[in-house]
Amino acid sequence: MNTENFFETISAAFVPVMAAVILAYGLLRAAPVYDYFIEGAKKGLATAIEILPFLIGIYLAVNGLTASGLIPFLYRLLAPLLDFFEVPSQLLPLMLLRAVSGSGSFLLVRDILEEVGPDSYAGRAACVMTGGCETVIYVLALYFSVTRVTRLRHAFVCGMLAYLAGIAISLVIVRFI
Amino acid sequence: MMNYIWSGLFLVSFFYAVCRGSLPAFGSAIVESSQSAVTFVIGLTGIMAMWSGLMEVAERTGLIRGLARLLMPFTRLLFPGQKDSETLSCIIMSFMANIFGAGNSSTVFALRAMERLDAQNNHASSASNDMCTFAVVNMAFAPLVPVVTIQIREDLGSDAPYSIVLPAIITASMSVLISIAICKLMERRDSAREHRKLL
Numbered sequence: 001m002n003t004e005n006f007f008e009t010i011s012a013a014f015v016p017v018m019a020a021v022i023l024a025y026g027l028l029r030a031a032p033v034y035d036y037f038i039e040g041a042k043k044g045l046a047t048a049i050e051i052l053p054f055l056i057g058i059y060l061a062v063n064g065l066t067a068s069g070l071i072p073f074l075y076r077l078l079a080p081l082l083d084f085f086e087v088p089s090q091l092l093p094l095m096l097l098r099a100v101s102g103s104g105s106f107l108l109v110r111d112i113l114e115e116v117g118p119d120s121y122a123g124r125a126a127c128v129m130t131g132g133c134e135t136v137i138y139v140l141a142l143y144f145s146v147t148r149v150t151r152l153r154h155a156f157v158c159g160m161l162a163y164l165a166g167i168a169i170s171l172v173i174v175r176f177i
Numbered sequence: 178m179m180n181y182i183w184s185g186l187f188l189v190s191f192f193y194a195v196c197r198g199s200l201p202a203f204g205s206a207i208v209e210s211s212q213s214a215v216t217f218v219i220g221l222t223g224i225m226a227m228w229s230g231l232m233e234v235a236e237r238t239g240l241i242r243g244l245a246r247l248l249m250p251f252t253r254l255l256f257p258g259q260k261d262s263e264t265l266s267c268i269i270m271s272f273m274a275n276i277f278g279a280g281n282s283s284t285v286f287a288l289r290a291m292e293r294l295d296a297q298n299n300h301a302s303s304a305s306n307d308m309c310t311f312a313v314v315n316m317a318f319a320p321l322v323p324v325v326t327i328q329i330r331e332d333l334g335s336d337a338p339y340s341i342v343l344p345a346i347i348t349a350s351m352s353v354l355i356s357i358a359i360c361k362l363m364e365r366r367d368s369a370r371e372h373r374k375l376l
Binding site for chain 2: 042136146150
């Protein structure tokens with residue numbers, strides 16, 4: 001078995017194995033797993049509805065941004081830098097947006113994958129980027145909203161630096177795995 | 178903050194569209210976007226409900242709590258000054274939920290942890306070290322299985338939809354380590370500055 005197959009097998013096994021472990025553990029403890037599952041699924045449905053207004057807002061801003069032609073303009077500004085690091089241009093909106101919105105970036109990933117194909121370098125890099133980087137600004141705004149803190153100190157800088165590192169790492173790692 | 182970013186993004190695009198004369202395209206893109214957002218959520222709902230159901234089972238049967246206890250030494254390392262076990266367990270639960278891809282449960286625990294940290298900080302206007310570390314590390318943490326991304330890949334006919342799981346995990350763990358390192362460095366710089374002030 002070559003390494004690629006090996007990783008593919010491990011990755012493909014994650015969801016079913018996790019589901020099996022969770023359910024088996026529940027049964028061992030004699031818990032009503034089915035009832036719990038249904039209850040949780042209901043919450044999941046509620047969540048889907050809850051995020052909808054948020055999604056519409058983000059989609060509005062992002063689609064507007066794309067349609068206005070500002071991204072190609074930004075790309076022309078940043079192109080030398082992207083070319084230098086051999087970064088596909090389709091990834092630029094995602095790199096900018098991922099810091100702001102999680103749900104919005106999924107829409108972008110879909111668009112990117114439709115354009116370049118899910119198994120291309122750019123497509124895989126886009127997926128790893130969304131999987132391995134978080135929505136810095138959204139999380140900070142949300143977390144500190146329950147505190148009286150007005151000075152974030154190093155939280156913002158650290159978050160942004162880690163975010164940039166995540167983007168750089170995802171661009172590199174997809175070349176190897 | 179979202180307020181300014183969101184409206185700023187919109188207004189900047191609007192003015193650029195006006196300057197380029199692409200206002201009609203801009204207008205129809207906006208109207209279409211709300212429609213596509215709804216379509217997207219409908220496609221997402223099933224997988225979200227399934228995962229949320231499994232998470233509920235893991236949470237109520239104590240599986241998450243058990244894993245949280247296993248990770249206790251790790252959190253002690255991150256938050257050396259933190260004595261309150263309930264704050265610590267909120268923090269760990271938030272990390273765990275994050276890893277399991279239950280973003281909303283993670284947020285619930287995170288907010289609870291932040292409230293407790295805020296009380297420990299005497300509701301000061303400046304964030305405490307533990308707050309910064311927690312927020313930054315929890316941000317860098319990523320779900321073990323990026324379900325939505327995989328679903329999108331499957332929908333678009335990828336040959337290996339799961340092939341991005343491992344690179345994503347490696348990316349996330351590396352950015353967790355990097356964020357911890359930067360946080361601790363900045364803490365040290367701040368406390369050195371305080372120290373000098375006292376002298």
